[in-house]
Amino acid sequence: MTKTLNYYNQCAEAYNETTLNIEFDSKREMLLKYLQPNAHILDLGCGSGRDSKGFLQNGYKVTAVDGSKELCKIASKNIGQDVICQLFNELDAVNEFDGVWACASLLHLPTNELKQTLKRVEKALKKDGYFYASFKYGDFEGERDGRYFNDFTEVSFSTLLKEFPNLELQEVEVTTDVIPGRENVSWLNVIMKKID
Known part of the structure; x- marks a missing residue:
């Protein structure tokens, strides 16, 4: 994880320029259609703050978190509120969020750390809360382009989720990368509901 965080700290400005103004309303709608107005959303790994900004502009309450100190500084400016600098394994909220x-x-995250984080997200969500996550599509796990990646398919993610009976898969969508020049990259988008 350290190498991945170093990457984001060193490339924060460039990452911000690449991602901040991408049109992402339709993806955010995947989660928002399940939430009430003014719902409280945890943006876990907020990056440049693009999605936090979109949620705030639509009247939602947002808690934004990222592990990269440099991205936290940039995102705080972009969204007009403090971004919490915190690693996934430091998330300790209980029944706090309507959406993640x-x-x-x-x-x-490597698979073992991902499972620990899913447990933490499950705890942080209120009952009947919703959880959106996205992964690059495929079956690769390891280092790529200076960062650690854990790719998933519909089948591998469903298998992983069997260990979390309280997180019920609601929706799965495979989409194409929205960043110009990356049209050959596919993403797995999933929506889960905390049922108990």
Whole structure:
């Protein structure tokens, strides 16, 4: 994880420029259609703050978190509120959030750490809360382009989720990368509901 965080700390400005103004309303709608107005959303691994900004502009309450100190500084400016600098394994909220948004963030965790984080997210969600996550599509796990990646398919993610009976899969969508020049990259988008 250290190498991945170093990557984001060193490339924070470039990452911000690449991601901040991408049109992402339709992806956010995947989660928002399940939530009430003014719901409280945890943006877990908020990066540049693009999605936190979108949620705030639509009247939602947002808690934004990222593990990269440099991205936290940039995202705080972008969204106009403090971003909490925290690693996934430091999440300790209980029954606090109506929704959790983990866009292209949990994909940096090795499987054992991902399972621990899913337990923490489950605890942080209120009953009947919803949880969005996205992963690069495939079956690769390991280092790629200076970062750790854990890719999933519909089958491998469903298998992983069997260990979390309280997280019920609601929706799965495979989409194409929205960043220009990455049209050949596919993503697995999943929505889960905390049922107990």
